[in-house]
Amino acid sequence: MSAREALFEHTGRDDIILPFQIDPYGLRGRLIRLGPVVDRILGRHDYPEAVAAMLGETMALAACLAGALKYDGIFTLQTKGDGPIGTLMADITSDGEMRAYARYDADRLAAVEPAAIAERSVPRLLGGGYIAFTVDQGANTDRYQGIVELEGRTLSECTHSYFRNSEQLEAGVLLAAGQAATADGPAWRAGALMIQRLPYQRDLPGRPSEDEYDENWRTAVTLMSSGTVAELLSAELPPDRLLFRLFHSEGVRAFQAQPVVDACRCSNSRVDRVLRALSVAELEELKQGEDVVVVCEFCKREWRYDDAALAALRDGEAAPSF
Ligand SMILES: [Zn+2]
Numbered sequence: 001m002s003a004r005e006a007l008f009e010h011t012g013r014d015d016i017i018l019p020f021q022i023d024p025y026g027l028r029g030r031l032i033r034l035g036p037v038v039d040r041i042l043g044r045h046d047y048p049e050a051v052a053a054m055l056g057e058t059m060a061l062a063a064c065l066a067g068a069l070k071y072d073g074i075f076t077l078q079t080k081g082d083g084p085i086g087t088l089m090a091d092i093t094s095d096g097e098m099r100a101y102a103r104y105d106a107d108r109l110a111a112v113e114p115a116a117i118a119e120r121s122v123p124r125l126l127g128g129g130y131i132a133f134t135v136d137q138g139a140n141t142d143r144y145q146g147i148v149e150l151e152g153r154t155l156s157e158c159t160h161s162y163f164r165n166s167e168q169l170e171a172g173v174l175l176a177a178g179q180a181a182t183a184d185g186p187a188w189r190a191g192a193l194m195i196q197r198l199p200y201q202r203d204l205p206g207r208p209s210e211d212e213y214d215e216n217w218r219t220a221v222t223l224m225s226s227g228t229v230a231e232l233l234s235a236e237l238p239p240d241r242l243l244f245r246l247f248h249s250e251g252v253r254a255f256q257a258q259p260v261v262d263a264c265r266c267s268n269s270r271v272d273r274v275l276r277a278l279s280v281a282e283l284e285e286l287k288q289g290e291d292v293v294v295v296c297e298f299c300k301r302e303w304r305y306d307d308a309a310l311a312a313l314r315d316g317e318a319a320p321s322f
Contacts, residue, residue, distance in 0.1 A: 025247065026208075029224075030198055036262070044300050054120060055090070055102045056188060062075060075091060076134040085126050096261055104231055122154055123153065139279075148162035156175045172221045174232065175192050231246075283310060
């Protein structure tokens with residue numbers, strides 16, 4: 001077994017952020033492969049296909065951009081638009097715990113033509129609006145936020161306008177989400193490939209001139225763009241094979257993959273805190289039958305509070321947990 005096979009033996013080929021570097025092209029990148037994680041998250045919500053596909057791409061993009069940052073906390077990617085899909089939201093912790101949800105208008109979505117859904121059209125599905133990127137590293141740290149208008153036919157194109165406006169980042173990205181064949185039958189999968197240019201150095205292998213270096217980067221962007229949706233979503237094609245196939249390069253070095261897991265951060269204590277802040281009248285309004293029912297928008301987990309539990313909450317008897 002080669003070292004590379006051993007690597008994937010350990011991490012698996014799915015639900016990973018795989019960092020890599022290609023020295024001859026002067027770039028570093030990340031390949032995102034989301035399998036069971038994205039299928040489980042989307043399966044919980046029973047979204048229409050267009051919403052599931054756009055949210056799948058959002059999860060892949062979040063993993064991709066988070067993988068480019070050094071942070072300790074939560075990376076959040078959120079779109080807000082005036083189209084049929086008003087919100088797409090995905091977040092991922094620095095430990096790889098991911099969750100996501102979408103809000104949409106079913107009637108307006110039903111009027112979107114199939115071709116626009118097939119091409120994951122941002123103008124038709126999300127409309128005008130913005131994408132926000134947030135990094136939250138805890139209570140006493142600054143929140144970093146980037147914002148970009150939804151300008152582009154697809155989420156990849158919108159991300160490119162973010163890269164163009166960012167001074168330090170020369171990068172390209174490819175996104176895909178859809179149902180694909182797996183050993184267990186058709187399942188939702190999502191993938192992303194991002195490359196990022198490294199600063200020119202004189203002593204690179206082959207000692208390229210700066211012009212050659214520029215040319216190499218343009219070649220790499222072209223090669224990346226030749227990647228197909230089927231390749232990004234394939235459950236069969238090993239991630240490192242895909243990289244070799246796209247970049248035709250012996251210089252591809254893949255590093256230790258980071259696993260992505262399906263995990264929500266909702267908890268009893270968080271729900272308690274939210275309910276404690278509400279008035280009795282507001283709580284009455286939340287009642288379904290006898291109980292106040294709270295459903296986590298991310299993972300659909302459900303909490304029920306009967307009158308005794310609500311009284312205990314108001315009296316502060318519920319044990320605080322952190
Ligand atoms: Zn949850």
